Amino acid sequence: MESEEETTDTEESESSVDKLLRDIFGDDDVNERINSEEENTEGENDTDESMWHKVKEDDEEIHLLNDRRFIVGERELLYLIERTTCSECGERIDSSTIQEGEKVAAGVKYQYLCINAHKNKWISTPFYGGKSLVALLIQLMVLLSGASWSKFAAGAKFINLVTGCSRAFYHHQLLYKFVLLESDRFKHIRHSLDIWHKAKKLAYMLGDAAKKAAHRSLLPWIRPTVNHFWYCCNTCSGDVQKLIKKWFKILHHVTNEHEWSGGRCNHSKDTNAGVEKWISKDSSTYREFRKIVVNKEFTGNFQYYTTCKQTWAIENLYFHTLLHYCQKQVSFGFDSCVMRNQLAVIDYNHHLDREIQQARDGTSVPFVQFSRKTKQLVAYDRRVAKSYTYIPDLIATCIRQTYGARREAYTKSAQAKKLDGIATNLSGDITPSSKELLNSRKKRKTCGLDLSASC
């Protein structure tokens, strides 16, 4: 009887720990979020063409990019060539001589004679640095839109679309990598992502301890402790000593000690009202808690966490942008995944201040979606379509990178080579939460993190 009761007890505590961790950090299953993302971007597909009208034409690449491109049927093309005239004598073409010339990536070359036997040719793509520009643009279309080459190529085959070869895509991707990785303007966001993972690790260490029946009293302290960690990162002004000093205050606070020789908590007195779950300094639970807080592995690299951004921004980056570029179901190599992360960050940053779509009466246009998992409705604000105004410049820079590229530029990074052998899917264990209703999301956006419960 007794042991049975204990089991139930532990199970109960396990499920409440898991629930809490899920509340803070979200669910591990991202499929639902990918679906919401698809739903979310609906209506954004018809990107207006104004991004091409605004670009300046003062360099060759942008000039080339400004041309529109069409998908053309072979029959219509031949029909058109039959009706052209010789570039040398102006006479008509002998249509029986039209034949396909040597292969052109993502295009076609026709050779033919006029009735006076002058040689003529027509190629469907301009060349840039000796390469088919259309082929380069298709590669960049796939990469910059976050699509996967293999899916795109498979679909292209279905409609007999000539796309250029897969090898060339992966080959050139290594060149585009430099362009993307050189733009380190967005390092602070990547850095914040690390903090997010760090906080998550902390929550799981505490969660594991709280799952043990003897340390159940840790449960109510998980959220405040994680909040305290964020708070410390956020307020240490980049000073690691300050961060550590602030961090260790939690050791006093949980024991209901808010002033001690050499320090005191920063919260107001009423913060403690209603808190009953203080941990006794002599308890084994306190020793367990202390072990986690002072854990060398955890605190040893605090210097990397001295600047911090709020979590909602990071969650937002993850499920609305990163998953779009780096889907979990698709295996990407290391270089590829690094690049796609960078693309997500660029996309995210450029569209950070997108306005909320407004109805005629000035109200926002929410869209509500049924979450299969929680069996609840989730509301989102619909935002105005993304402008992608950075894309023309990015493409121009990328194709410039292919111009006369040296051989060494085509090599994988050493890290990629090492990892390629080990991992097939490096999209990571990214686990943002997506279940908050619009209200709770808004609350966090306006109030920041709820730090009132920590010192």
Ligand SMILES: [Zn+2]
């Ligand atoms: Zn001629």
Ligand SMILES: [Zn+2]
């Ligand atoms: Zn305190």
